[in-house]
Amino acid sequence: MKDAAELVFIPCPGMDRLLSTVEMAKQLIVRDQRLSITIVIMKFPFEYSTDDNQSQHHQRLRVVYLPQEESAVELLSKFPDTFLTDFMDIHKPHVRHLVSQMISTTTTTDSTRFAGFIIDMFCTPMMDVAAEFGLPTYAFFTGSAAHLGLIYHHFHHDVSGFKNHPDAELTVAAFANRLPAKVLPLAILDKEGIGSSMFIGIAERMKQTRGIMTDQNSHPFEEIMRWLDDQPTSSVLFLCFGNMGSFGEDQVAEIARALEQSGHRFLWSLRLPGHCEDREQILPKGFTERTAEMGKVIGWAPQVAVLGHAAVGGFVSHCGWTSLLESLWGGVPVVTWPMYAEQQMNAFEMVRELGLAVEIKIDYAKDFGVEEVLVTAEVIERGIRMLMDGGDEIREK
Numbered sequence: 001m002k003d004a005a006e007l008v009f010i011p012c013p014g015m016d017r018l019l020s021t022v023e024m025a026k027q028l029i030v031r032d033q034r035l036s037i038t039i040v041i042m043k044f045p046f047e048y049s050t051d052d053n054q055s056q057h058h059q060r061l062r063v064v065y066l067p068q069e070e071s072a073v074e075l076l077s078k079f080p081d082t083f084l085t086d087f088m089d090i091h092k093p094h095v096r097h098l099v100s101q102m103i104s105t106t107t108t109t110d111s112t113r114f115a116g117f118i119i120d121m122f123c124t125p126m127m128d129v130a131a132e133f134g135l136p137t138y139a140f141f142t143g144s145a146a147h148l149g150l151i152y153h154h155f156h157h158d159v160s161g162f163k164n165h166p167d168a169e170l171t172v173a174a175f176a177n178r179l180p181a182k183v184l185p186l187a188i189l190d191k192e193g194i195g196s197s198m199f200i201g202i203a204e205r206m207k208q209t210r211g212i213m214t215d216q217n218s219h220p221f222e223e224i225m226r227w228l229d230d231q232p233t234s235s236v237l238f239l240c241f242g243n244m245g246s247f248g249e250d251q252v253a254e255i256a257r258a259l260e261q262s263g264h265r266f267l268w269s270l271r272l273p274g275h276c277e278d279r280e281q282i283l284p285k286g287f288t289e290r291t292a293e294m295g296k297v298i299g300w301a302p303q304v305a306v307l308g309h310a311a312v313g314g315f316v317s318h319c320g321w322t323s324l325l326e327s328l329w330g331g332v333p334v335v336t337w338p339m340y341a342e343q344q345m346n347a348f349e350m351v352r353e354l355g356l357a358v359e360i361k362i363d364y365a366k367d368f369g370v371e372e373v374l375v376t377a378e379v380i381e382r383g384i385r386m387l388m389d390g391g392d393e394i395r396e397k
Contacts, residue, residue, distance in 0.1 A: 003034050004034050004035075004036065004112040004113070005034055005035055005036070005112065005113055005114070005115040006035075006036050006037070006038065006102065006112050006113070006114050006115060007025075007028070007035060007036070007037045007038070007115050007116060007117075007118055008037075008038050008040060008099065008102075008114075008116075008117050008118070009021050009024075009025055009037060009038070009039045009040065009117075009118045009119075009140070010039075010040045010042075010095070010117060010118070010119045010120065010123045010126050011039065011040075011041070011120045011123070011140075012084075012120040012121075012122040012123055013041075013042050013043055013044045014044070014243055014244075015243045015300075016142075016242060016243060016320055016322045016323070017120055017142050017322075018039075018041065019304075019322065020140075020142045020322050021039060021120070021140065021142075022039065022061075024140060025037045025039060025061055026061065029060045029061055035060065035115075036060040036061075036062075036112065037060065037061050037062070038062045038063075038064055038102065039061070039062070039063045039064070040064050040066060040095060040098065041063060041064065041065045041066065042066050042087075042091050043065070043066075043068050044072070044087070045068070045072045045073045064098060066091055066094040066095070066098070067094060069090050069091065071090055072087055072090065084122050085125055085201065088122075088123055088124075088125035088126060089125055092125065092126065092128065092129055095126060095129050096129050096132065099114075099129065099133060100133075102114075103133065114133065114135055115135075115136075116130065116135045116136040116137060116138060117129075117130040117135055117136075117137045117138070118137075118138045118139075118140050119137060119138070119139060119140065119209075120139075120140060120142065121139055121140075121141055121142075121143075121202055121206060122202065124139075124201070124202055124205035124206060124209075125205075127205060127208060127209070136209075137208075137209045138209055139206050139209045142321065142322060143321045143342060144321045144324075144346060144349065145174065146174040146175060146345065146346075146349055147174075147321065147342045147345065147346070148174070149172060149173055149174025149175075150172055150174060150184075150188065150342065150345060151202070152174075153172050153173065153174070154188045159181070159184070159188060159189065160189060162181035162184070162189060163181070163189040165181060166180070166181050166182035166363070167180065167181070167182065168180075168181045169181070175349070175353060176353055177352055177353055179345070179348065180348065180363075182344070182362075182363040183338075183344035183345050183347065183348040183362060183363055184344070184345065185341050185342050185344070185345070186365065187341075221298075221301070221302045221305075224267070224296070224298060224301065224302065224306065225302075225305065225309070227267075227296055228267070228306070228309045228311045228312070229309075229311070231265055231311035232265075232311065233310050233311060233313075234310070234311070234312070234313030234395075235264070235265050235311060235313055236264075236265045236266060236267055236309075236311045236312050236313060236314075237259075237262075237264050237265065237266045237267070237312075237313065237314045237315075237316065237335075237384060237387075237388055238266070238267045238269075238301075238306055238307065238312050238314065238315050238316070238332070239255070239259075239266060239267070239268045239269060239315075239316040240269040240301055240303055240306075240315070240316075240317065240318075240323070241269070241271065241316075241317070241318040241337070241339065242318045242320045242323065242339075243271070243300075244271075244339075244340065245271055245318045245339055246271040246272060246273045247273070248273060248372075249282050250374055251372075251374060251375065252270070252282050252283060252284075253283075253284050254374065254375060254376055254377045254380060255268075255377075255380060256283060256284050256287045257284070257377035258377040258378075258380035258381040258384060259291065259295060259384070260287065260290065260291055261377065261381050262381050262384045262385060262388070263294070264294070264384060264388050265294050265295060266291075266294070266295040266296070267295065267296050267298065267301070267306065267312070268295065268296070268297045268298070269298055269299065269300065269301040269303075270282075270283075270297050270298070270299070271299075271300075279297055279299075283297065303323065303326055304326050304329075304330075307326050307327055307329070307330035307332050308329075308330045309330075312330070312332055313332070313333075313388060313395075314332065314333055314334075314335060314384070314387045314388050315327045315332045315333070315334050315335065316334075316335045316337055316360070316383075316384070317334050317335070317336065317337065318337060318338060318339045318340070318343055319334075319336050319337070319338040319339075319343040319344075319346040319347045319350065320343060320346070321342075321346055324346060324350060328356070331395070333356065333357060333358075333387055333394040333395055334350060334356065334357035334358075334387075335357065335358055335359070335360055335383045335384060335386075335387050336350060336351055336357050336358070336359045336360060336362060337360045337361065337364060337375075337383075338362065338363075338364055338365075339364065339365070340365075344362065344363055344364075344365065347359060347362045348362060355393075355394065356394055357394065358383055358386045358387050358394070359383060360375065360379060360380055360382075360383035361373075361375055361379065
């Protein structure tokens, strides 16, 4: 085809970012018949195994899995400070080899030109590979515009003085209301602390990109969907905390007690901590049997499909931005339980800025270097009841 162009997408590992990338790629190829896209997949050493032979859903959309680097395991000791940068560095040779092969193939077979790289914010080291081939790089930012504004603010202003004053508020241009210090990511509050240098480095590299992009197929989890089909409209509370959102046994017990005491139907996507192999090891004794008629505990969930189901009336979420967008798309109100990174800020935006959610604990943090706080069943149950028994105003919005 005349003027055909190839784009290379490089998402950060993790299911939430991969899903956003795939959806963006699909939108682009639908809008421009000249485009072909290759999505390059890397795997973290601690990720669940996935099917490397997934079927292609479009002839102009290709997914390529890079070899899993054994040396990546050794980088875990640097998590999170330099882990991502070093992880990208050890994958550069694989990306370089792949792109070189692709360029050789297109040069000999057709007139397709390479239009550039589109990278996740955490993949900025791959800009070096793009530069070797003389290709421009664009950043695909999967977070909110407010998060991007906060990174910009962090790059230009030192807010570390707010670290010991959690109730203080500061003005950030991306927010209509003053932002409480307690909802800021730890890396932004402490410029000498864990992860801060990584975010500064990301901000510096993103300035060098050409621009920033901001953002239902069938699924094997038929049993989940059949169970939802049997539930009344807006009666089910869905709990899902992202691909890194696991809790210890004590916190799982509090969540279970809150669900049982609330009396509401629930679908709980429970990610097991590393030492557990079976859900029954971590759930309270007898919980599954006692709640068999009102709830279902599952592993990884088809979140978009679940949030789009008429039976789902509420969503307890870790407030990852992709999850919040999916809840808005499905018209499902949220109970916020933020955990990592900018999620406290996202929760603040949903609860205080937009009035589209209620909170369990808006400043809860399960971040690196932060002592974990046990959220009691009473606090969790109160948040559940606020939404499921009285969230009509939020649903109308």
